[in-house]
Amino acid sequence: MSNILTIENLDLVLGKEKILDNISLNIKTGEVYAIIGPNGCGKSSLAYTIMGLKRYKPAAGDIYYKGEKITNLSIDKRARKGITLAWQEPARFEGVSTREFLSLGLKSRGLEVIDSKLEQALNEVAIIPGKYLNRNIDEKLSGGERKRIELASILLMDPKLVILDEPDSGVDVVALNNISDVIQDLKDNDTAILMITHSEEMLKLADKAALLCQGRMLKKGDPASISSYFRYECIPCKDEDYKVHQGVAAGE
Amino acid sequence: MNDYEAMVNAYKNTGGEDIFSNNDVAHLVLERDKIVGAHEVEGLKVDAKKIDNNKVDVNITVKSGYKIEKPVHMCFGVLPKEGKQIIDLNIVIEDEGEVEVVADCIFPNAVRVEHIMDGNIYVGRNGSYTYNEKHYHGDSGGVKVVSKAKIIQDEGSYMQSVFTLLKGRVGEIDFDYQAELNARATLEMLARISGYADDKVKIREAGYLQGEGARGLLDSKIALRDKARADIYNEMTAEAAEAKGHVDCTEIIKDEATARAIPIVDVRHSEAKITHEAAIGSVDTSQLETLMARGLTEEEATDVIIQGLLNG
Secondary structure (H helix, E strand, O other), X not given: OOEEEEXXXXXXXXXXXXXXXXXXXXXXXXXXXXXXXXXXXOHHHHHHHHHOOOOOOOOXXXXXXXXXXXXXXXXXXXXXXXXXXXOOOOOOEEEEXXXXXXXXXHHHOOOOOOHHHHHHHHHHOOOOHHHHOOOEEOOOOOHHHHHHHHHHHHHHHOOOEEEEEOOOOOOOHHHHHHHHHHHHHHHHOOOEEEEEOOOHHHHOOOOEEEXXXXXXXXXXXXXXXXXXXXXXXXXXXXXXXXXXXXXXXOOO | OOHHHHHHHHHHHOOOOOOOOOOOOOEEEEEOOEEEEEEOOOOEEEEEEEEEOOEEEEEXXXXXXXXXXXXXXXXXXXXXXXXXXXXXXXXXXXXXXXXXXXXXXXXXXXXXXXXXXEEEEEEOOOXXXXXXXXXXXXXXXXXXXXXXXXXXXXXXXXXXXXXXXXXXXXXXXXXXXXXXXXXXXXXXXXXXXXXXXXOEEEEEEEEEEXXXXXXXXXXXXXXXXXXXXEEEEXXXXXXXXXXXXXXXXXEEEOOOOEEEEEEEEEEOOOOOEEXXXXXXXXXXXXXXXXXXXXXXXXXXXXXXXXXXXXXX
């Protein structure tokens, strides 16, 4: 399988703080790649940088999508190439119905909006279409409901690379199964997924994983060993400990 | 094409349905000071007459106990590039009467047009009046709208007023509605306006909750771009037990647009309560980025967010 996403020596600086430090990563077509790490280690910042959010311009390094450099492309241009992002805390949209929101994914692909397609996408994330299509995506929907509707909108985009920022947070156990199914379906459809997660359940879906610590890629490998290392061997580290820690991770 | 056909066509061009040929629907069509169409239904009296150059007196009465089944359509407009229309509007909803009025104000070719509305509205005991005023202006910004209304609501009555201008230039709007509410009366006053270029929006909405258990909501949502400007004065006074009100003003600004929200909340009884919220700012970044991550350009995403706000 060829690399769909390649990140080379990426640095991100916000204010005076270095958030991402020399990150390199390859994700192949149809691969689920999990990023784990402690709170504040830069996982979401990595997601936002790949998606091209305005405030997340790399200070150094490059991002390639299907071999094409996209480091300086805007979010919408990256999205139209097939990259998208599901936020950890999906936005609320006052006055925008679920139908309208879902339609955007189809419209961006130049496709006709057909209710049956919207209903199918909602069913895949265990949302009852008849109950939700005309409801607005506002504060009356829970975070979990908005999260599933956002996933449905992503399915309708038919993306080639999806960045999922903690897809399991704020959803109930039943919905979690549906989200797992959606990830599996995407994977079966050769969509690559970069997934930020703390969940063992979600990690089981991953083909590879990486541990991020203080903005640096500490360890890469199979998900089980990375998770085990993070849970049982990783210690809260200060910057001066990093080199020692890195040595431990590398088995020195 | 006669004036009536021209007005109906202009109305249809705004997306309006063909309701004027329906005998079950009461209507009134005015082009400047010309009464070009009028139709009554049982329980509703529509009386319009020209009282001066450019000035028309309109009286609408819903008789006691009548519930007018279908919305009454009023279509007011100035079709030429220049012109003036002054309407003295008197609406009486007698006790237990109920009506919904849709007023379409159409100025598609305006370069220098004035539309002045002076309204007196009375909603009788347990009566209900829903007034939906929609404005369609052209793109030149040559419309000046001065709309004033004094509203008196009797015991247990309900009134909802919705003012919308979402297509075309605002030009200049000076909107001043004030309502006095007696016991258990309910008022909802909503404004939804989108302005750009050098449009000017001035809105004053005032609700005086004078009777026990009166309820009031003043809710303005304004979106401004370019060098447009808005000044929103929302005023709510509660002076009786169990009177409750809420004042809400949301404004999205882009470019060099400016907005001011001046809420006045005045509570004169220890068992009354009024709350208020005001938010002025640019388009929410997380909303913008979410939509852009679905492939919309920044401009398209902004349109979706603003339209959503104004529909909300």
